Amino acid sequence: MKNINIRFWWLLLLEFLVAAFLLTCTTDVETVDYLDGICSSVSPLVGFTAQLNMLQHQVRGEIEVLDDCSFSVTKFDMVAGKDVRWWGAKGEDFQNMMNGFVISRMHLNQTLKNESMVVTLDDCTWDDFSVLGIWDIAFESDYGHVTLPISYIIGAPVAGLSPAVAPTLSPGLAFVPSPGKEVDEESVWGKEQPTMLDNCKELSDVYRLRWTLNIETGTVDLGLEAAIPYTHYMAFGWAKPESTSSFMLNADVAVAGFHNQTAPFVEDYHINKYSECSMTQDGPASVCPSSLYPRTHNDTSKTTNVKFIYGQWQDGVAFIRFRKGLQSSSRHLDVSVSTTSEMMIIWALGVMKEPDSLWPWYLPEKHTSFGHVKLNLSKALNECKGPLQAPNFDDSDLLTTEPGIAILVTVGPAIHNPNPPHPDEVIYFNKVESPVLKVERGVPVTFSIQAGHAVAFYISENPVGGEPEENTMIFAGGPHAHGVPASPYYLTWKPDRFTPDEVYYHSYFQKKMGWKIRVVDGGLNDMYNSTVYLADQKVRLYWMITEAGVSFAVKAVPKSGYVAIGFGKSMVHTFAYVGWLDGAVCKVGTYWIDGRDAASIHRTNETLTDVQCAQQNGILTFQFSRPLDPHCTSRQECQNIIDPSIPLKVVWALGTLWKPDHLTGSNMHSSKSSRYMSVHLTKGVAEPEQELRPVLAVHGFMMFMAWALLFPGGVLAALYLRHLENDGWFQIHLYAQYSGLAIMSLGVLFAVAETGEFRTGSLHAKLGLTSIGLACAQPLNAYFRSRKAAPGEQQSLHRVAWLFLHRYTGGAALFVGIITLWTGIFALSNEYSGDQMTGLDWALAGWLFCIFLLTVYLERSGFRNIKSGKESVFVKGKAIDQHTDSANLLRPKQAPFMSAALDDSQRYPAKRKEVQLQVL
Known part of the structure; x- marks a missing residue:
């Protein structure tokens, strides 16, 4: 009995060890793909073959299970996708396919043309999924798949296995037999x-x-x-x-x-x-x-x-x-x-x-x-290398919006949905199942949402839909955008030039109920807030100010090889933007131009965004956006700052050929603007460069006559013409100053009448008012002129104060007036073309230099010390007898208290020793 018990326990232990060994081996086969580089082949699916059904992207191919961790694909065709991977799922229904997972690290992003490949399963086995498919990760979209046999899934024998499993039909036009015909x-x-x-x-x-x-x-x-x-x-x-x-x-x-x-x-x-x-x-x-x-x-x-x-x-x-x-x-x-x-x-x-x-x-x-x-039908033939591709195939499913007509948004059954897998109900536009909607930038689109409160409509950059992530850009709609036929929700959306070319409409609460929106460029008038023809009507400029900066579009009216605009009065010393056709590709470049030859055109690296360029029927159009301030300091283009409050001066040029790397004289423009255009970015208007208005020219000439001719002439007469008899110097001085005041006043009236208002904000206006005030103070000062002291008397304090005020306020008026002339020339140069204003500043400088030379000549020639034989004095406009004399108001070397009536012996005491008396 004891031996029997021992034998029993030994047999029991041996059975346990064998079972443990078998269990270990079985576990290793099911969970480990490779063991020392060899994959097992114990799965009943080994040898199974099936063909991929075509759901999207013209997928064709035959799949064969090679072993427990790999399969082969032959005769494989597929149009390229974005991020395409091999996919495994528990079932073909919507939820299972959406909850699937990547089964291989292999990427399928390129177009495949009758390819053959071996795919290895990564981190999974055949037991983990029952559907093997091709999946677009970005769109969560099924391109095609095969279904593993149900008999294998439930553990039944797989002898004589064949893929007689009904596949999902194409999401396009599915299997539909002709009426009255039998189907094999x-x-x-x-x-x-x-x-x-x-x-x-x-x-x-x-x-x-x-x-x-x-x-x-x-x-x-x-x-x-x-x-x-x-x-x-x-x-x-x-x-x-x-x-x-x-x-x-x-x-x-x-x-x-x-x-x-x-x-x-x-x-x-x-x-x-x-x-x-x-x-x-x-x-x-x-x-x-x-x-x-x-x-x-x-x-x-x-x-x-x-x-x-x-x-x-x-x-x-x-x-x-x-x-x-x-x-x-x-x-x-x-x-x-x-x-x-x-x-x-x-x-x-x-x-x-x-x-x-x-x-x-x-x-x-x-x-x-x-x-x-x-x-010959019996001769094997395969001339079709790769999938057949149709360009712009979405055009056949397009629903184009019409201005002023709302799009009806409802839901309905998914019959021919273009983006499998999909839920049972999807979004309909105007009773069309999930079409591609075509909209134009700048044209508002209105949606009448009547899909029920369970479908919240929104437009975003998310191709899948459902509740978006935090960083998802939503262009219109949201969880609040839902309505019913009795109470529709109206949603208006206006795509702009920053809207991507492709966005998506979906439900906020359910994934994959919608499809694509194709955003195309409409008329430039719709996309931009403002537009003008530049000078000579050959180039049209569009612009729009945004939070990020300013956007421009440039369109050449005649046919050309390139079109360029520049910010400045002319193409010299200008920041230029050039759009040209390089073969079949349209490009945009930025330049700094500091001369009139090809060597003076320098490439810059401005930060441009949303750059687009196109040519249609020979007409070039390019668009770009840029910041108002480049926010840099070290490069030439850093000075290209746009202030929207100041009119932007714009010129243009057209040419036949542009080679950015090898510019020569042959690349010079064939036509250019004859003048610049002042573009008011904030007002949305522009005005061409104007000829110098005659009234302003008269204003400038009168001010020149007053401040550069009459006023300086009167001062020079008081300094160097005292030798003239009968107080000729005083007459010249008096009439010159009063004539200057009269002409100056007329010049001010002309300027105010031309501008229509009395503006004092500019530096020129402020200096002008100051100089006018100082000039008008001189006649008032002369009116209060006191009588000068008699010979031998000391000048009164009133006389000394009057001389000081008259001399220095007059000099200050003359100095400020000349500065005002300079500021006037600069103001006109900023408003009018440089060609019209060229040389005015140098002409004024030359005239003032001539006055300076004349003054030096008169001073060195001793004109100030020449005396006439007879002088007189004026007090408050009345003549004094010949025994008194007038004061030398502008003689700096003479003390104010010295009487002008003193004879030579009084003025020069040293000469008394030389005087001898003679007997009459």
């Missing part, structure tokens, strides 16, 4: 996707033929694929074997397209004339459906031998698959197709005519492109 589900849901066929031939750059030959059933599956709008048709067929030319006559043709732009169809047509279908006494004629032709007395076959299988319109590419019998007993309508020899095939693309009251059929109109080529 095995060909759709069996071992291949409806978009995948064995062979492919390029008929043109935008048209492809795909086919799979079914020898056993005597049929061929044909796939017509073309980058066309869904208002067009695709035609393909076989010509009569005996035809040597005009291959389309009596040809057996299938025409495929879309009913009501939604339901795909294919029809068998017969061609007996090159014109649209019509009914004659003998029956249908021209290009007509075969169903219209009557059967012959010995023909019991169907009049059509094509069967619709699948159709979609996705990413701007139409694809319709149908099945055609190789042999037909209707010899007068159909052509029997050989599987071993070459036959002539014909094809065409064109616009489909919609039914009307006379013709209840969709009829092809005259083709826009066509061709013929020989084809």
Whole structure:
């Protein structure tokens, strides 16, 4: 008994060790992908193959599970996306797909053209997901996927596994059979996707033929694929074997397209004339459906031998698959197709005519492109390298806004949503399911939101929607923007030139209910607040002041190779902005110009944002934004500061060729502005450079006459013309000063009358008022002039004070007046063109220099000491007898108390010793 117990315990221990070992091995297989570089292959999915269904971006490919941690992809086509990864999810429904995860570190951001690759699973196993797909991270969008078999997921055996799992249909135009036609589900849901066929031939750059030959059933599956709008048709067929030319006559043709732009169809047509279908006494004629032709007395076959299988319109590419019998007993309508020899095939693309009251059929109109080529169906062929891409395919789904008409925002079922996966209900615009909305910058858009209180409408840069993150830019709407039909919520949004080219509309409370808004440049008048034609009407300037600075747009009216504007009175000493066409690319550059040759044009590095440049029909337009203050100090462009309160002087130039790296004389402008334009940025107006107004010219001339001629002349007369008899110096001095005052007063009146107001804010006005006040004080001062002292008497205190005031206030008036002349010239130079004002400052300086030279000459020649034989004195305007004399008011070397009536012996006592008396 004891031995039996010992044996039992040993057996029990041995079973435990074996179970532990097996459990350890099993755990290692399930959780570890690689062990010493080798991956196990115990998963029942090893060897499983499936084809990717096409949801977006023209995805095609075949997937095979290689082992427990990798799979291969062959015949892989895909149009490039932004951030595309391999994706795993628990199921195909919306929530499971949104909650999926990245299963490989491989990126799929480039366009793939019939590629083959091996993908390794990272940090996951086949047990972690049941859907293997291609996922756009930024848009949270499914490009295509395969579903792993349910039998494997629930742990059942996987013998004879095949991917007979119904895939999600394309979000475009999904599987829709033609009315009254049976559908072979095995060909759709069996071992291949409806978009995948064995062979492919390029008929043109935008048209492809795909086919799979079914020898056993005597049929061929044909796939017509073309980058066309869904208002067009695709035609393909076989010509009569005996035809040597005009291959389309009596040809057996299938025409495929879309009913009501939604339901795909294919029809068998017969061609007996090159014109649209019509009914004659003998029956249908021209290009007509075969169903219209009557059967012959010995023909019991169907009049059509094509069967619709699948159709979609996705990413701007139409694809319709149908099945055609190789042999037909209707010899007068159909052509029997050989599987071993070459036959002539014909094809065409064109616009489909919609039914009307006379013709209840969709009829092809005259083709826009066509061709013929020989084809052997049994010969394997793959000329289609990569996915077929349609430029601007969103245009076919565009909903364009109209000014003044509100867009109705509602919700409805998701039928053909362009961005899978998606919730059951999505946003509708004007009863259209999630269209691409096209708006123009500067044009307000109004939304009438009637989607219910559970859908809060908003526009942002977030492509997914739902509650946005804190740093998400919201352009309009928000959690408050919801309404119902009884009480709509009206939301108005005006995109501007800073709005991105692509934004998105969504619900605030649910992800992926909306889609894209394409923002395009409207008229520049809508995008900018102000616009003017610059001088000579050849360049138009647009501008708008913003919080960040100022934005400009420049448009050349005539055709040109480049257009430039400069901030200044002329192109010399100007900060310039040039827009030019470099091949097919339009560019914008900034420059400092300090001369008139090509070597004087220097490239700068200004901080420009929102730079755009375009050429249409030879007309160049460029746009840019810049700060008002560059906020720098060390570079030349740091001085390019714009003060909106001061008119900005703008000039322009046009030319035929601009080479920024090798500027020569050939790059000089062919035309330029004849004058600058003063642009008032804050007022939104501009005025051209004006000719010097005559009244202001008269004002300046009068002030020159007064302050540079009459007033200085009167002073010089008082200093150096005292030798004139009968007080001639005093007469000249008096009349010169009074004439100067009169002319000065008239000049002031002319200036006030021209400007319409009496402005005192400028430095010129302030100095002018000061000089006028000092000048007008001189006649008042002269009126209170006191009598000078008699010979031998001392000058009175009143006389001394009067001399001091008269002398120094007069000198101060003359000094301030000349300074005022300078400020007047500078003020005119700032307001008018430099060409008109050139030389005025130098002319004034030359005149004053001549007065200075004259003064030096008179002083050195001793004119101040020359005396006349007879002098007189004036007191308060009355003449004094000849025994008194007038005071020398402006003689600085003579003391004010010295009498002018003293004789030489009194003035010069030293001469008394030389005087001798003689007897009469």
